[in-house]
Amino acid sequence: MNETTIEIKHLKPPAGPEQFEHRNLKQGEFWRHVPAYKDVDETTFLDHLWQQKHAVKTPDELLDAIKDLCTPEFFADVADGFKRAPMAVRVSPYALSLIDWSDPVNDPIRRQFVPLASTLLPDHPRLTLDSLHEQDDSPVPGLVHRYVDKALFLPLNTCPVYCRFCTRSYAIGPDTENVDKVGLAKTPKQWEQAFQYIAERPEIEDIVISGGDTYQLPAKNLTLIGNALLDIPHVRRMRFATKGPAIMPMKIITDTAWFDALTQVVDRGRSMGKDVVLHTHFNAPEEITWITQKAMNMLFERGIFVRNQSVLIRGVNDTPERMQLLVKRLEYVNVHPYYVYMHDMVKGVEELRTTIQTSIDLEKFVRGSTAGFNTPLFICDAPGGGGKRDIHSFDYYDRENGICVYTAPSVKKGKAFVYFDPVDKLSPEAQARWAVKEIADQMIAEALRKAGDAADELVLA
Ligand SMILES: *Cc1c(COP(=O)(O)O)cnc(C)c1O
Ligand code: SF4
DSSP: OOOOOOOOOOOSOOOOGGGTGGGOOBOSOGGGGSGGGTTOOHHHHTOHHHHHHTOBOSHHHHHHHHGGGSOHHHHHHHHHHHHHOSSOOOBOHHHHHHSOTTSGGGOHHHHHHSOOSTTOOOOOTTOOSSTTOGGGGOSSTTEEOOSSSEEEEOOOOOOSSOOTTOTTTTTSSSOOSSOOOOOOOOSHHHHHHHHHHHHTOTTOOEEEEOSSOGGGSOHHHHHHHHHHHHTSTTOOEEEEEOSHHHHOTHHHHHOHHHHHHHHHHHHHHHHTTOEEEEEEOOOSGGGOBHHHHHHHHHHHHTTOOEEEEEEOOTTTSOSHHHHHHHHHHHHHTTOEEEEEEOOOOOTTOGGGOOOHHHHHHHHHHHTTSSOGGGSOEEEEEETTTTEEEEGGGOSEEETTTTEEEEEETTTEEEEEEEEEOOGGGSOHHHHHHHTSHHHHHHHHHHHHHHTOTTOSEEEOO
């Protein structure tokens, strides 16, 4: 071989360290910095039953876990936050161990799962509990049929963790001091109504199985639901939705019965020419560790495709750098970044919402930084039941007052849907206008008029 080196002309300057940060996954026994887990070995920490059993559900359990990692003031703030929250609290040891306890107030994992009283903001004046109006599109309990050819099946109402920002806080988790939950169908007997409805609607080709969270389905029920839906001839596509990989990835590694049940449904679907995939919900780049990578590799090996749906959350992923890092880290572990949703207009979490303009700016930054097929679509699930809209496709956006009007001709023809930016992100003058109901009504009417004749009826959340 000829040893002479060829001099190659590099047109591009070398990539900076920020271009490699997504490969820098947390390694080792990172959980041991939490006092309660300091003697927990890898086998125990990876045991999904241990994770479930040690999930933190009360302020006292939190204190027991983190002990002197937090100050008495922080603890009092948490205790008060728990009392006021519309969602029950449940945090897995995995998620708890990812929190930077030197600055818990600003930590992106803490913000998602542990409520604080001190950071609460007043709700937007136009906000309701079921902002997506899922109950209006629900023909039988636990089924939402909004779009023509797809349906959302909600077979249970529990999750491995509870997200403060949950769009289904009207139904998910146990009742709280502030909210009595709506009942979903939760037993195989009750699911039969949903299967029958789907069987009677030949236009439905696509089923999202969500909840709650399909991590919580016992393996035999996952098999039962998977087979019942595959047996309906016109069902072509199914997605099992779970937050699990983001907050308890070890279940894929150690809950063999569940993982095998999922694999069997996917394989049976493939043999029938039907597409069965997993949809998950990572929001912060820190959620992806070596454990996640191992779990995602196991899914990849079995040919189970995984898509991700993030929620855009203030202080979690609302800067261009953090959103780009999340997207690149997801694709690095073979998870397809599918959607980034606007935070729904739900009660008690105004400090987590941000503006439509933020989403537009993030999209501009992320697009072009990696493969187009791994660039997520930034969307707004239009309040009032308009369904998902491309963030840029508004008919009118009053940035000054934070009023964005969407129409959805294939979902609810003739109707307009409005998303409101959080009031605290607006100018002092705009904030003062929102304080007076008559002025607010006028601003909304004006936005609707400027949106043009795309719609003749306004649906408010
Ligand atoms: C999100 C959603 C779906 C699935 O929509 P895609 O855009 O195909 O991911 C189906 N039904 C309801 C009610 C939904 O909210
Ligand atoms: S996992 Fe999903 S359904 Fe459960 S609380 Fe979080 S957002 Fe809501």
